[in-house]
Amino acid sequence: MTFLLGLAVLLILLWAVKGLARADPKGVVKGARMAGGVVALGGAAFLVARGQISIGVPLGLTGLGLLGWLPFGGATFGQRTQKRSGQVSRVRSAFLEMELDHDSGAMRGRIVAGRFAGAPLDGLDVSTLTGLFGEVDEESRTLLGAYLDRRSPGWRENAQGGATAGQGGASGSGKMTEQEAYQILGLEPGATAEDIGRAHRLLMKKLHPDQGGTTYLAARVNEAKEVLLRGHR
Structure with a gap:
């Protein structure tokens, strides 16, 4: 046998x-x-x-x-x-487009409207960026403030005027769509509830205050999770 x-x-x-x-x-x-x-x-x-x-x-x-x-x-x-690498979260406002790399936690962005349209944020100095607060809408100011918090934590102390105050609690412009939610969590349409939960947990770790996170970005990530999980209930 x-x-x-x-x-x-x-x-x-x-x-x-x-x-x-x-x-x-x-x-x-x-x-x-x-x-x-x-x-x-x-x-x-x-x-x-x-x-x-x-x-x-x-x-x-x-x-x-x-x-x-x-x-x-x-x-x-x-x-x-194994966690997928190369995932990126995207948040867009009327004047800015921001990206958060899931692997490194690096935040980058570019201006999509106005006199600096097309310019990467990393290519502009802090004083130029703070000067934009009076030219953009509330959501864009909040997004720009979140970027500056990570790039130059002491920028608020050096900024003058009231245009930059109160950036942390601004809300998004209107109801978030599923497409926006997928971009924020760095997922593709059709992601499972497990994928959504995993991406949410990872991003919340990256957005912790100790990592340079802000309440605005955390709120957007939470909202994206809620929007996508509705389809799994």
């Missing part, structure tokens, strides 16, 4: 290798996964037949996963738990 199982595993392995040799290069990875799944199942059957169930069962589950016959579709544990 053991000999027959070993022979079966060998034949399956040879069949898989032959199939890979004829495969399109783009399908090599997929073919390798299938071959690995078949071999793993054969090895599992061999081990179980010898009474080594504690090793055979996990190997069999691995084979089923590689073949896509388990709910997680063959993804490895690392792939299932």
Whole structure:
């Protein structure tokens, strides 16, 4: 019996290798996964037949996963738990567009209207930026204040006049749409409730006051979460 199982595993392995040799290069990875799944199942059957169930069962589950016959579709544990990189949150007002990098927490932006339209905020000095408070709407002032809080924490003490006061509690301009909510959380349409919760938790950590966050940005992130979760209730 053991000999027959070993022979079966060998034949399956040879069949898989032959199939890979004829495969399109783009399908090599997929073919390798299938071959690995078949071999793993054969090895599992061999081990179980010898009474080594504690090793055979996990190997069999691995084979089923590689073949896509388990709910997680063959993804490895690392792939299932690894956080996606490169995600960016975007918030836009009438005069500004801001981005928050999920990985580094870096905030950047650019001016989209007015005399400095197209200019990156990082390319303008603080005094020039504070001079814009009298030219933009309330939401843009709040967004600009949030950027300056992170770039130059002491800017408010040096700013003159009342135009820059009270930036933290301003509300957004109108009802947030789902598209805006997805951009704020850095997600694609169709994200699951788990994805939404994960992005929300990550952003709230980045927006903590110790990290240069503001109540305005935190409020926008909270609102985005609520908007998107309505569709999952």
